[in-house]
Amino acid sequence: MRLSPDAIIFWQSGFFKINATLVFTWVVMALLAAGSMMITSRLSTGLTRSRWQNILEMIVLAIKEQIREVGLADPENYLPFLGTIFLFVAASALLTIIPGFEPPTGSLSTTAALALLVFAAVPLFGIKKRGLGSYLKTYAEPTIVMLPFNIIGEISRTLALAVRLFGNMMSGGMIVGILLSITPFLFPVVMTLLGLLTGMVQAYIFTILAAVYISAATQAQKKSRPPEEEASL
Amino acid sequence: MPIDWFTVAAQAINFLLLVWLMKRFLYKPVLRAIDAREKRIEEQLADARAQKMEALEEKEEFQRKNEIFDQERTELMNAAAEEAKSEKIRLLEEARASAEELQAKWREGLKKDASRLEEDFQSRVRKDVFFIVRKTLSDLAGEELEGKIIDLFLRRLETMDEEKRTSLAPVSKDPDESVQLRTAFPLTEKQQKRIAQEVKRLFALKGEPKFTVEEDLLAGIELSAKGQKISWTIDDYLLSLRESVEDLMKAGKKAPPSGSGSTPPEKPQKSTPPSEEGKEKQ
Numbered sequence: 339m340r341l342s343p344d345a346i347i348f349w350q351s352g353f354f355k356i357n358a359t360l361v362f363t364w365v366v367m368a369l370l371a372a373g374s375m376m377i378t379s380r381l382s383t384g385l386t387r388s389r390w391q392n393i394l395e396m397i398v399l400a401i402k403e404q405i406r407e408v409g410l411a412d413p414e415n416y417l418p419f420l421g422t423i424f425l426f427v428a429a430s431a432l433l434t435i436i437p438g439f440e441p442p443t444g445s446l447s448t449t450a451a452l453a454l455l456v457f458a459a460v461p462l463f464g465i466k467k468r469g470l471g472s473y474l475k476t477y478a479e480p481t482i483v484m485l486p487f488n489i490i491g492e493i494s495r496t497l498a499l500a501v502r503l504f505g506n507m508m509s510g511g512m513i514v515g516i517l518l519s520i521t522p523f524l525f526p527v528v529m530t531l532l533g534l535l536t537g538m539v540q541a542y543i544f545t546i547l548a549a550v551y552i553s554a555a556t557q558a559q560k561k562s563r564p565p566e567e568e569a570s571l
Numbered sequence: 572m573p574i575d576w577f578t579v580a581a582q583a584i585n586f587l588l589l590v591w592l593m594k595r596f597l598y599k600p601v602l603r604a605i606d607a608r609e610k611r612i613e614e615q616l617a618d619a620r621a622q623k624m625e626a627l628e629e630k631e632e633f634q635r636k637n638e639i640f641d642q643e644r645t646e647l648m649n650a651a652a653e654e655a656k657s658e659k660i661r662l663l664e665e666a667r668a669s670a671e672e673l674q675a676k677w678r679e680g681l682k683k684d685a686s687r688l689e690e691d692f693q694s695r696v697r698k699d700v701f702f703i704v705r706k707t708l709s710d711l712a713g714e715e716l717e718g719k720i721i722d723l724f725l726r727r728l729e730t731m732d733e734e735k736r737t738s739l740a741p742v743s744k745d746p747d748e749s750v751q752l753r754t755a756f757p758l759t760e761k762q763q764k765r766i767a768q769e770v771k772r773l774f775a776l777k778g779e780p781k782f783t784v785e786e787d788l789l790a791g792i793e794l795s796a797k798g799q800k801i802s803w804t805i806d807d808y809l810l811s812l813r814e815s816v817e818d819l820m821k822a823g824k825k826a827p828p829s830g831s832g833s834t835p836p837e838k839p840q841k842s843t844p845p846s847e848e849g850k851e852k853q
Contacts, residue, residue, distance in 0.1 A: 367592070394601055422589055
């Protein structure tokens with residue numbers, strides 16, 4: 339049984355290859371980019387606007403509001419990264435209703451790539467906010483003894499992030515495939531609908547977790563400030 | 572469950588590319604549009620607030636002007652009403668005065684007409700009455716009447732107050748001055764003699780009195796000497812009656828007609844000829 343679209347290879351030349359994961363990723367990318375371009379090319383700044391623009395504004399503002407609610411004070415800085423994670427995962431899940439479409443998030447390579455990017459983004463945003471030394475100090479808090487545990491925690495949560503998304507997306511497709519062989523009518527449709535919901539929830543969870551990690555990094559900076567410095571702010 | 576590290580790297584690159592694309596074509600334009608709209612709405616709200624403030628100020632100004640206008644209008648209306656009232660009173664007064672003047676003129680004219688008519692009437696009546704009386708007496712005057720007149724005249728001279736008679740005496744003492752006796756009818760010689768005798772006795776005259784006939788005297792006799800005269804004629808009675816009637820007329824004009832006016836008042840002194848009361852005229 340094929341567990342990942344990585345196994346479907348269209349072209350390969352040594353280390354380089356073009357598999358279904360990459361192809362479907364490009365499809366998703368093309369759809370998102372083209373859709374955005376089409377809608378934003380005719381943006382209205384007046385009180386009347388098109389329904390597509392309305393939908394886009396609602397989505398963007400909802401994501402921005404979610405980021406703010408997590409605790410990030412200036413969500414505009416994190417919106418491109420976190421918003422794109424949500425849109426990419428959500429679009430991948432949504433497109434599963436098209437027969438033959440393999441969600442790229444059903445590949446552990448993709449989820450691992452996303453998790454690694456989050457893994458890299460958290461310290462980057464943290465360092466950008468507070469500086470390298472100050473950020474690295476957080477790994478030795480509350481004592482230096484906690485340093486290895488903090489590092490392990492950082493890696494393990496990245497791994498969990500990747501595996502959680504992969505497991506959910508892959509299991510959805512897998513269940514539908516199994517059910518098709520057992521009860522070909524009706525029931526797989528219900529499961530597909532459930533898969534859509536699961537996909538949306540996973541997109542939300544992945545984005546919110548990434549936001550929480552980044553927020554934790556920036557809030558740790560605030561908490562580490564001495565009381566007199568806080569009083570001066 | 573193998574991880575294809577090439578795919579991982581490619582997906583990471585793909586994702587970063589997607590992030591850039593989304594930032595370029597989605598987030599920036601949409602956020603910019605939202606910001607622009609919010610700014611525009613904010614401007615419109617600020618503009619609306621400013622306009623509202625301006626409208627409120629204009630409203631207050633308008634209300635203030637309206638109150639002033641109302642006040643001025645009321646004052647003008649009051650002034651106009653007052654002026655109209657006074658003008659009305661003035662015109663009414665003028666009309667009343669004019670009407671009164673006209674009425675007075677009319678009454679005056681009426682009074683004048685009535686007076687003239689009355690005077691004409693009275694004059695006519697007087698003339699007619701005296702004409703008839705005179706005519707009647709003239710027709711009746713005869714020898715017997717003349718004799719009685721002479722008797723009456725001589726008796727009156729006789730009974731005349733002594734003092735009065737003597738006051739006439741010096742006039743008759745002048746020798747150049749002759750006493751004239753005028754009668755309305757020609758005297759007989761006997762009558763002339765008798766009268767001359769009596770007159771000479773009473774007035775102690777030396778010369779003969781001169782007799783002349785004057786028909787104007789109607790029926791009567793008149794004695795005159797140097798501007799003074801004593802007479803008894805019917806004409807005198809008539810003149811006396813005429814004066815009495817005129818007096819009555821004048822009194823009737825002055826006083827409204829009453830019960831007493833219906834009959835002429837008694838004038839006993841007029842019953843006797845005025846010659847006795849000194850009809851002397853100088």
